[in-house]
Structure formats: C-alpha cells, structure tokens
Amino acid sequence: MRPRRPLLAAALATPFLPGAALAQAEWPSRPIRLIVPFPPGGASDLLGRLMAEGLTAQLRQPVVVENRGGAGGLTAAEYASKQPGDGYTLLLGTQPTQVFNKYLYAHLPYDPDRDFTPVSTVAAVAYVLVVNPNVPAKDLPELIAYARANPGRLNYGSSGTGGGMHLATHLFAERAGGNMVHVPYRGAAPAVTALVQGEVQLMVDLVPNSLPLIRSGALKAFAVGLPEPSPLLPGVPTFRGFGITDFDVPSWFVLVASGQVPPAVEERLRAAAEATVADPGFATRLEAVSARPLPISGPALRAFLAEQSARWEPIIRSANVRLD
Structure with missing residues (x-):
C-alpha cells in the first residue's frame, strides 16, 4: 500500500472550521x-x-x-x-x-x-473636594457647618449637568446636609477657573484638574475620595476620616x-x-x-x-x- 503523502495526511488530520470559527481563530488579522x-x-x-x-x-x-x-x-x-x-x-x-x-x-x-x-x-482617578480660599471655613467640618447655617449661599461648579463632577458634588451636598446651588459649565477647565475666581465656592473635582492649583495655594483641598490619604495630597484627609463612609467614588x-x-x-x-x-x-x-x-x-x-x-x-x- 502506497503511504499517504504528508500534505494529504495533514489535511485529513485538520478539523474543518466553518467561516466564523476560522475568523475567530485568526483574530486579530487587521x-x-x-x-x-x-x-x-x-x-x-x-x-x-x-x-x-x-x-x-x-x-x-x-x-x-x-x-x-x-x-x-x-x-x-x-x-x-x-x-x-x-x-x-x-x-x-x-x-x-x-x-x-x-x-x-x-x-x-x-x-x-x-x-x-x-x-x-x-x-x-480620585475626586477631591476643593474650595475657594475666601470661603469662611478652614476644614471640612467647618464647611459643613457653614453650609447648614447658610442655605443657598454656597454655589458649586461642575463640568456639566449629569457629569461625574456634578453628581459627586451633589452626593457631597446631600451627605453634608447643606442646601447648595449647582452651576454647570462647559467643561472642567472653565469650572475650575470659575472656582479660582470666586464665581462658585466649591466643587468635587478630579485630582489632576485641581492638583496644580492646590499646590500653588489658589484652591484649598478639604477631603479626598479614597480609602486612604493620597501621597499626591499630603495632609489632605479622606472623607471617610470625617465619617462620610460612602464617598470612595x-x-x-x-x-x-x-x-x-x-x-x-x-x-x-x-x-x-x-x-x-x-x-x-x-x-x-x-x-x-x-x-x-x-x-x-x-x-x-x-x-x-x-x-x-x-x-x-x-x-x-x-x-x-x-x-x-
């Protein structure tokens, strides 16, 4: 009996793959x-x-x-x-x-x-609560006390209605028990600029947006939304440290x-x-x-x-x- 040719044997030993399965086996091909x-x-x-x-x-x-x-x-x-x-x-x-x-x-x-x-x-990316230096509060407990004593006096900025900054600051306002007014802007950059200029008094912002301004003293950082303090923000406590235990967001x-x-x-x-x-x-x-x-x-x-x-x-x- 004549031996099978190697190519024929290999072909017979290879299972047939339908088009979809063959495409998956070759993925990615482009x-x-x-x-x-x-x-x-x-x-x-x-x-x-x-x-x-x-x-x-x-x-x-x-x-x-x-x-x-x-x-x-x-x-x-x-x-x-x-x-x-x-x-x-x-x-x-x-x-x-x-x-x-x-x-x-x-x-x-x-x-x-x-x-x-x-x-x-x-x-x-962590959130941080940043405050304009002219706000009459030196830390988070004082800010919460001021917000409760002055309903509607604090405005908070955001990068737009329904975005992460808006909802995170809304969550803080709820937990703080203060009546604060939301002022949306067209992006994070104009919102941070408005905060520095005092058009709004606070916001919960992403750390990268506000970090240079925190380091320069243009903004005050009161709390960071992490389980443990951030090495990027030495001396800034966590929300958890003030008893706001559900703000690791x-x-x-x-x-x-x-x-x-x-x-x-x-x-x-x-x-x-x-x-x-x-x-x-x-x-x-x-x-x-x-x-x-x-x-x-x-x-x-x-x-x-x-x-x-x-x-x-x-x-x-x-x-x-x-x-x-």
Whole structure:
C-alpha cells in the first residue's frame, strides 16, 4: 500500500472550521480601533493611548485611537454601539457612558449593557473636594457647618449637568446636609477657573484638574475620595476620616468591545487588557494624570458595573436630572 503523502495526511488530520470559527481563530488579522469619547489632549485621551500601546504589543496588531468627542461621551458611545461585534472596535467607556446615561436619558440611543461586551477596567482617578480660599471655613467640618447655617449661599461648579463632577458634588451636598446651588459649565477647565475666581465656592473635582492649583495655594483641598490619604495630597484627609463612609467614588474607565463578541475573541481581548493593566510601566505612566490601575475583568467586571449602576441610580434620581 502506497503511504499517504504528508500534505494529504495533514489535511485529513485538520478539523474543518466553518467561516466564523476560522475568523475567530485568526483574530486579530487587521488593525483594531479604540474609540475615545473626548478630544485629544486630556486625561481620557492619554489613558486611551496608553491602553492602545499595551494592546498593540499584546495582540501583535495596531490598536489605533480614534477620538470622537461630544455630548459628554454619548456621541462616541452611540457610534461604537452600532459597530459589528467582531472585536475590531473598542470603546474607552466612562461612568457616564456605561452607567449614568441609563438614568439621565429617557431615550438613550444605545444600551450600555446589551450593546457592549465588558473587557477590563483600565484606571481610576480620585475626586477631591476643593474650595475657594475666601470661603469662611478652614476644614471640612467647618464647611459643613457653614453650609447648614447658610442655605443657598454656597454655589458649586461642575463640568456639566449629569457629569461625574456634578453628581459627586451633589452626593457631597446631600451627605453634608447643606442646601447648595449647582452651576454647570462647559467643561472642567472653565469650572475650575470659575472656582479660582470666586464665581462658585466649591466643587468635587478630579485630582489632576485641581492638583496644580492646590499646590500653588489658589484652591484649598478639604477631603479626598479614597480609602486612604493620597501621597499626591499630603495632609489632605479622606472623607471617610470625617465619617462620610460612602464617598470612595473615583472616576473610572473601562474597556468594552462593540456588540457581543465571540467568546474566543473576548478571552483574547481580556488577556491582553489584563496584561497591559498589570504592567508596572503602565502604572508608572498613569501617575502623570494622578491615576492608578484598576484591574477588574471577567465575571467580576460585570458585577462591578452592576454594583456601580445600583449605587448611582438613587443619587441621579435624587439630583432630579434629565437630559432629554
């Protein structure tokens, strides 16, 4: 009997793969897009580019950042939600895109839970309560006492209605028991400028936005939203230290894929993201924006997003905010 030719034997030994399975086995075979929901130059853009670098190294395919700013992230999220679920379109999701918008919009043009596959958290950025130096209070207890004694006298700024700064400061106002007035601005930069100039008296801001002004003395920092004090803010206590135990509410970023991607692709994406976030060099570079890695993936990530939804829904309801 004539022996089989090697190529024929190999072909017979290889299981047949239908088109979809073959595509998954070869994934990724072309560049991947990472949609960042803000313009270039900010902290979100930097986080997206750091993540893209790490994923490129892990997946051996270019991961290209595509900035799509507008409507506090809604424009990018809506666009990403309409892309194929093949793993070639990713979104750097935020608290608003993945949680807040569900309760802010009666007719949200995408479903954060149905239209995306959660891959991995990326980073967390702490909030800090900053106050104009002319406010007659030297620390958090005095500020709370002043707010209670002077209802409606304190105005707080934010980067826009329904955003993280607005809802975090609203949460503080509720916990402080003071009647404070919300003044929204078109972005974090004008809100911080208004605070320095005294147009508003306080806000809960992201640490990177206010850190230079805190260090220069232009703003006073009264408390930071972390379980432990931050080395970036020496001498600034935590909210927890004053008995406000539910204010560990960092702003977080999460990597999600458009659509419901095949399990094999999801696993490859998850492994690549985990390796990127766990890289010590990644953590070092996050320090440039006062951020820290947030390594949550797999079933724990889905649980985290569900917990965040349950946590923020009553806060948004109490703020009585609707954006459509």
